[in-house]
Amino acid sequence: MTGPDAPRFDTKIVVLLSDGLAAWQELNVTAFLVSGVATSAPDLVGEPYRDADGARYLPMLRQPVVVMTADRELLRTARDRAEARGVDTAVYTRELFATGHDAANRAAVSAVATADLDLVGIAVRGPRNAVDRIAKGARLHD
Template sequence: MRTENNTEAGTGIEAVAGDGSAAPVRFDTKIAVLLREDLEPWQRLNVTAFLVSGLGTVSPEVVGEPYADADGTGYLPMFRQPVLVFQGTKETLTAAHSRALSRSLPTAVFTSDLFGTGNDRDNRAAVRAVGRDQLDLVGMAVHGPRNAVDKVLKGARMHP
């Protein structure tokens, strides 16, 4: 038996086992981050955090409900589905960027120039100063149908 997970966009399908217990949710969308493989560990973490930070504003259905512990302390909501992190060469990243844009998927970019800025205004100015095909990408995030995201990430491998 399958039941729709009634989110705004219906992005999850929940299978109900014969004993009534819920099987893991399988999402028909994917959130993925692709990092350039030559980044330092601190850069990988920083870039990943920045890249996914805007996703919930353009795709609010990916954000779940707020959390609370047993004592009633409230916590912020998080993504409802996993964020998969991949890595690849500069060429892999450039190709993935082109494929994501050609499919009109929500995409975030992080360029090498952003390591030298310290605020949102300067970050946006640094990206705006460079043409799309000349961006020195070190990371990107993409969200969309699983099969489309898989095609965008062709050639990338899961981050270790």
Template sequence: MRFDTKIGIVVRSDLAAWQRLNVTAFLASAVAGVDGILGEPYEDGSGNRYLPMFGQPVLVYEADAEGLARVHARGLARGADMAVYIEEMFKTGNDVDNRAAVRAVDAEGMPLVGLAVHGPRNGIDKMLKGLRLHP
């Protein structure tokens, strides 16, 4: 099945494994907030219900700091729906401090460790061009 939209998450390649997983989870939660992106709840054969998940694939990429900055700049230029995760967010413990950390840096100097994008497939493909899928 081919989707009209695409979900892409980009994680900085030099992070520790636990950081990559943490960043991916937080960024996916941002995309989950987009109206209509979650499918229906699941139910097993015994009648137990489970939370809904994305109704389309999520592609996870890796990039170095320069690659992340390039994707971020492309996204800003396109007005893309993005979520960001910066280095300072590893030191905070709550959403209020996370937002303050992001607000404290300019877009050009943002110390990105990851970002998520969602939007029309062709635009997202252009933003992510040149990145490789996370191994």
């Protein structure tokens, strides 16, 4: 819903993707990062969906997700800004394209110092103004 009747949320969800990823990588990174956001607070997910015949579908996030792109330096800066503002962040590093399960993903991230993470995407959810400042300089994904 858009327009004057659309709800305005106190929080904002933004996914920042690295420039130059292949389409399958953008989709994969976005899906993983949004799953981190979705599990971060119980009020983020709405009720299950039902169609007119009564078939049930899984619930989804209650609010929109903005997908943006940034270069590698801005991804690092955005991660640092999020940390400085106390905004929880989901990260996806280049190494995760080569892993096959959650334990391997966590091991790949934990093996690298924060400053050395090869970020290809991050997701943040927080107060609107804080998230806008975190994503400053990124552009809407086209």
